[in-house]
Amino acid sequence: MPGSDTTASPSVLPAARPARFFGWRVAWAAFTVAVFGWGIGFYGPPVFLFAVHEARGWPIWLVSSAVTCHFLLGAFFVANLPALHRRFGVAAVTRAGGVLSLVGMLGWALAQAPWQLFLATAVSGAGWAMTGAAAINAMVSPWFARLRPAALSTAYNGASVGGIILSPLWVFAIGALGFPLSAALIGGLMAVTLWLLAGRYFRPTPAELGQAPDGDAVGAAPSRPVSRHTPLPGRALWHNRRFVTLVLASSLGLFAQIGLIAHMFSLMAGPMGPRMAGLAAGLATVCAIIGRTALGWLLSPTADRRVAAAGNHGLQVVGSLVLLASGGTDVVLLLAGIMLFGLGLGNATSLPPLIAQQDFSAEDTARAVALVTACGQASYAFAPAVFGLLREFSANTNAFFLTAGAIQVLAALAMLTGRQPSR
Template sequence: MAGDAGHPLSAAAPATVEPLSGRRRWVIAFVGLLLLFTSSGVGFYGFSAFVKPLSAEFGWGRGEISLAITVQFLTTAIAGPLVGRLVDRYGPRRLMLTGLCLYGLTLLGLSRMWTRWHLLAGFVSLGLGSALFGTVPVQSAVAAAFGPRRGRAVGLVTMGISLGGVLMAPVAVVLVDSLGWRSALAVLGLGILVLMPPVVAAAIRLPRSRSPADRPAPPGPSLGDVIRQPVFWALGAAIFAGSLGSLATLFHLVSFFTDRGLDPLTASALLSLTTGFGVAAKLIFGPLCDLISARRVMVLTFSLQVAGLCGYLFLPPGVPSYAATAVVFGLGMGANSAVHPILASQTFGLAAFGTVFGALVAFFQVASALGPAVAGLAYDLTGSYSAAFLMFLGGLTVGLLSLGLSGRLLASAPRP
C-alpha cells in the first residue's frame, strides 16, 4: 500500500486474528453485507413507510416521529466505543447474535406501542441492537478475515447500506399497505429473528491466532491509549465535519428538488441516481484504499462532495445540471462507509481494531444524527436549503483542513 505511515500505536501489538483464505472469508463478507442491509434498510430507510401511518393513528407530528431516528443514531454512537472494546475481547459473533435478537424483539414490541415514550424507548433499543450487530462488529469481522488489504471486501460489505435503501424502502411500503403498520413491524421483527441468527452462527467463525507459547497474543492499545493521541481527534474532527452534510443532504434532497420546481417523480429519480452512484463509490474507493492511503482517498471524496454542493447551490436549475451534480455528490457521499474502517486500521493497526473503529465511527454517527435536524431547522428559519448547504460546505472545508493536520501529526509522530 502506498501512502501515509501508520501511527506508532499501530505497531504496539500483533493482530489477534490470522486472516483467512479462500471462499470462507468472502462468505463472511456477504453475511456482513446482509447485516448492514438489515440495520440500514429496516431501521432507517424502511422506517419512512411508517411515518404517515403513525401520524394518522396517534396525531404525532412528523418531527416528533423523526426524532426517533436521531435517538437511534445517538444511541449507536454512544455504544460504539464500548461495543468495539467488547468485539476485541470476545469477537464479533456473540455480539452480533445478541444484537439481532434484541433488534427483532424490539420490532415486535414496537408493533404493540401506544405512546411516544414507547416509540423513543424502542428506538434506543434498536440503536443498541444495531451497534451490536452493525458497522463495528461487521468491519471487525472483515478486518480479521481479510487483513490489511481488504478494500474490495469493505466495498462489497458497505454496499449493504445503500442496498437497504434501494430494496427495503419499497418492501416496507408494501407491507404497511397490505398488512397495516403493526403487522408490518411484527413481520420484520420475526423475519430477523428467524432468518439472521442461524446465518451468523454458521458463517461468522474466526479462529484466534496464538503466540509461540500458545498463549493469546498481547492486547492492542486501550481506548485510553487511542484517545490520548492528537491524530485520533484530528481524524475524528474530519469525519464529523465532513459527514455532517452527507446523510442530511440525501435526506432533504427530494424536498430541495421540488422546491426548485421539479415534480416529485423526477425528484425521486434524481435521489435514486444519487444513491446508485453511492453504491458505485463503495466499489471504487474501497479498493482504491489498497493503492493509496485512506486519508488521501477521503480528501478526494470530500472534494467531490464540495463540488456537488456547489453544483446544487450555484448551477442553473434544471434536470441536466442536477443529474450531473447528483453523480458527483453521490460518488463523494457514498464512499464514507467504505473508507472509514480502512482509515482506522491504516492509522492504528488491526491489534485493537474494534476499539479504534468503534470510537471513530461515533463521530460519523453523531454527525448523521444531527445533520438532518440542522438542515430542517435552517430551512424553517430561512425558507431555503441554501443556508444548510453553505454550512455543510463549511464543514467539508474544516474536514479537509483536519485531514491535512492529521497528515502532519502522522509524519511527526515518533517511531518506536
C-alpha cells in the same frame, strides 16, 4: 513390466487440494447483514416516523425526537461494541442485533404512549449498533489485511442495497399490511437470517480453519502492511492527533451528508415532481455503490488513505457547488450535483475503518473504528433538524447547499491535518 512396483510413490501422489479461502464468504455474509442493518436501522426510522404519526396522531416534532433518540442511543452501544465482541463473540452479538431489531421495530409499531416509543428506541438503537458500520468491520477485518479495502467495499455495499430494497418495501408493506404486521414479518426475516449467518460465517476464525488473512499461505511472510504504531490504551487514544482528526473529519462529513440526504427528496420534488425525485434519490444510491466499489478495488495497500478521504470530501464539495449553481430549479444541474455528491456517499462509511487500520496498532483498530462510528452517529443524529432550520429561515436553497459544501471542506482539512509524516 515383470517385477516393477506398481504402487505410486508419495512423490507422485496428487497434492491435497487447498481449502477455498473462507474470507470472501464472510464478506458476502457481512454484505447481507448490512442489507438488513441499514435497511431497518438506518433507512427504516424516517419511514417509521410517518407511520407512527399517521397511526397515533402524535406531533411530528415528538416522533422526530424519537428518531434522533434511536441514533443517539445507538451511538452509545457502538462505542461499547468492541467490549461486547470480546465478551460474547461476534456471532452472538450479531444474533442479538437481529433479535433486538425485531423487538425494537415491534415497539415502534405497537407503542400506545410516547414513553413506550422512546423505550423502543433504546432497543432498536442497540440492534442498529450491532449490525451497523463498526459491526461490519469487526466481521470482515480478521479475514483481510492487504485486501481489506476491497472486502470492506463489498460488505458495505449491502448498506446501499438495503436502502434501495427495503426503503420502498417498508412503504409498500406498511400501506398493505399495517405497521405491526410489517414489522413482525420484515424483522422476523432479519432475525432468522442473521441467526443462521452468524453461526455459519462469523463464529469460525482464520486460525480455526487453518487459513491466513487474504488467503495467503499459512506461515508465509505476510505481503500486507504492518503497523508501526504503539498501542494507545485507555484515554491515550483521545489525546492522539490522528484519532481526534479522524473523529472530527468523519463526524463533519457524515453531518453534511445526512443533512443533505434527509432533505433531498423534498428539495427535488418541486422542480422534478415526486416520481423523478424518487428516481434521483435512487441515482444517488447507485452512485454510492459505484464510488465505494471503485475506490475499494483501486486503493493500493500503501496509499495514504487520508488523502483519498480528503479527495472524497472534495468530490462532495464539487457536488454541493453544482447543486448551488442549479438554483434549486435547473434539473440537469441538480442531477449532476446529485451524482457527484452520491459518488462520495459510500466512502464516508468505508474509508474511516481503512484509515484506522493504517493509522493505529492492531490492538487499537477495532476500538478506534467503534468510537469514530459512535461519534459520527451522534453527530448526524442532529443533522436533519439543523438543515431543516436552514431551509426554514432561508429564502432560497443557497445557504443549504453552501453549508453542506463548507462542512465538507472542514472535513477534508481535518483529515489532512492528521496525516502522518512521510513513510
